[in-house]
Amino acid sequence: MTESNETGTQPAVLYAVEGGIATITLNRPDCRNALNLAMCEGLQAAATAAAADADVRVVLVRAAGPVFCAGADLKERKTMDEAQVLGRRMRGFFAYEALESLLMPVIAIVAGPAAGSGVEIASACDFAVATPAATFWTPEAQWGTVGATQRLARIVGKRLAKDMMFTGRRLTAAEALDVGLVTRIVAPDSLEEEVANLAASVAKAPPLGMRLAKRCIDRGIELGPRGALAEELLAIEKNLARSDWRAGIGAFGGRK
Secondary structure (H helix, E strand, O other): OEEEOOOOOOOOEEEEEEOOEEEEEEOOHHHOOOEOHHHHHHHHHHHHHHHHOOOOOEEEEEEOOOOOEOOEOHHHHHOOOHHHHHHHHHHHHHHHHHHHOOOOOEEEEEOOOEEOHHHHHHHHOOEEEEOOOOEEEOOOHHHOOOOOOOHHHHHHOHHHHHHHHHHOOEEEHHHHHHOOOOOEEOOHHHHHHHHHHHHHHHHOOOHHHHHHHHHHHHHHHHOOHHHHHHHHHHHHHHHHHHOOHHHHHHHHHOOO
């Protein structure tokens, strides 16, 4: 386990790997996991560690305590001048990008409210699992600031993203499921079992095929149909040349 230390308090982010499954934990429960500079740095460091570890097959992003992330740490921001605020915002962008650019699947486990930066973190993952206690809120514009304007709109559509941003509307877990912001809702008493089974299912898959599939989906969304098809054909050629694809097909064919 590695930790990102926050001066004078508990580590802001925890990172652990077991059986090919890396877990990144937001660890400021006393502050509702509000995103501060230490947490930004910790998220980026954890993502960098996962990227450098060839044994990591899947990454889980979750939080300590009942709140996933209450958004930016406004107490920290009140102590900053404009240049410091901009620098801290940039570190947040670097952290989201580090998660989003990981080659292996990244899954958010949202077991409580996610606001602002929390929505950004969940949106930077490949998909999200939620409990019924999860809610999603992007109040930045109502607070007179700017943020969470990019990834959310690409997932739920610009009209709903604007409704949330302009009015302070909060999505319930069920509403988030309906619009694709989360892909599964799991009861709290079965969450750990569900997450363990989900992570194990991803981790046991051939890593090259998994990473190529992720790349094709991510890049294909940004391309036209012809460009997306070309991306998939390149991935197929790479997979055929570099992986033991016959063994994978044989193993799949033998399952009942």
